Amino acid sequence: MIEMNIRSKIIFSFVFALVGFMIAIQFQTTQEPKVRDTRDLWEVRTELQKQQKTQQELLAKERELNKMIAQYEGQSNFEKVETLNKSLNNLKLKAGLTEVKGAGLMLTVEPIFQDLEYAETYPTVSPSLLHQLINELNTYGAKDISIGQERITNLSPIRDVNGTTYVNNHPVPPLPIKIKVLAEDPEKLLNYMEVSDSLEMFVIENLSVSMEIRKKLTLPEYEQTPDLQYLETEDATETGET
């Protein structure tokens, strides 16, 4: 090695140290802290139970479908048509194309005329309010919902058209509006809804919502043809298929 004088050596060493320092910092910065599993035994157990429940549900579903396949395969033509009709009706029920009856909650939206100074116009229900209400109802276990005479399906539009709220492309009737909700457990739904945020939002807009449990409620069917123009069949094989 060619000999350096002592000053260059020191400078070199200093720069080397600086580079080392920078590399170490850079390394530390890019090395992300490893995510550790910090759940305790109880949490892991709960998670396991949840997964087992999901598995059971999936298995039950699979069994049902297998039964349906067996029905299709092992039957005469007439029975096949019958089975087909049965599943068609089942699907229609799920899509909200049929009238449904059952126990549930009846919500009545009415105007409040407390501070007459401000309430110059007759209050109306805005789409965003309805959206929030429906979202909350669905969160707390509602099965089927109808607003006035309009059944809410997965495809139901709720929007503002020239200042009027339209549901399913029909204007909502003037207040009071009746909203019917079917639920497995109406009492639980009522309890949840009594402390929900959306009722407060209704009050801010000068609307009050009263709720009562009804043993028998009839929800109208969705009258229009569901517009499925954005749905496409998928050709790819699903996971699990061979």
Next chain:
Amino acid sequence: MWLPILFLIVGISLGFISDIRVPEEYANYLSIAVLAAFDTLLGGIRAHLEKKFDQAVFVSGFFFNVILAAFLAFLGVQLGVDLYLAAVFAFGVRLFQNIAIIRRYIVDRRSNKKEIEKNERK
């Protein structure tokens, strides 16, 4: 020869011990700066082997390159152009060149030594 390597180790361990982390947003700048520092360092070694080493050039080059590279990255972020790629490219190419030249010098010197030894035996 051993002093710089000792200092390199000291620098690295100092960096690890101090446990300094640069915020995520600035990690890019630091990486470019590290690259520039590497480049300057190798340039310095090469210059030394070529016996053209100049302390002032080396030290000024080190700091100037590091700052320029970080500034270039910063400018690129402001303009929405990936200018730091220019720095990465330039420094990357020079890094390889410098390493190649250093390697050649070392190999040359070895073969020279062997020839000298051969001549001495005769």
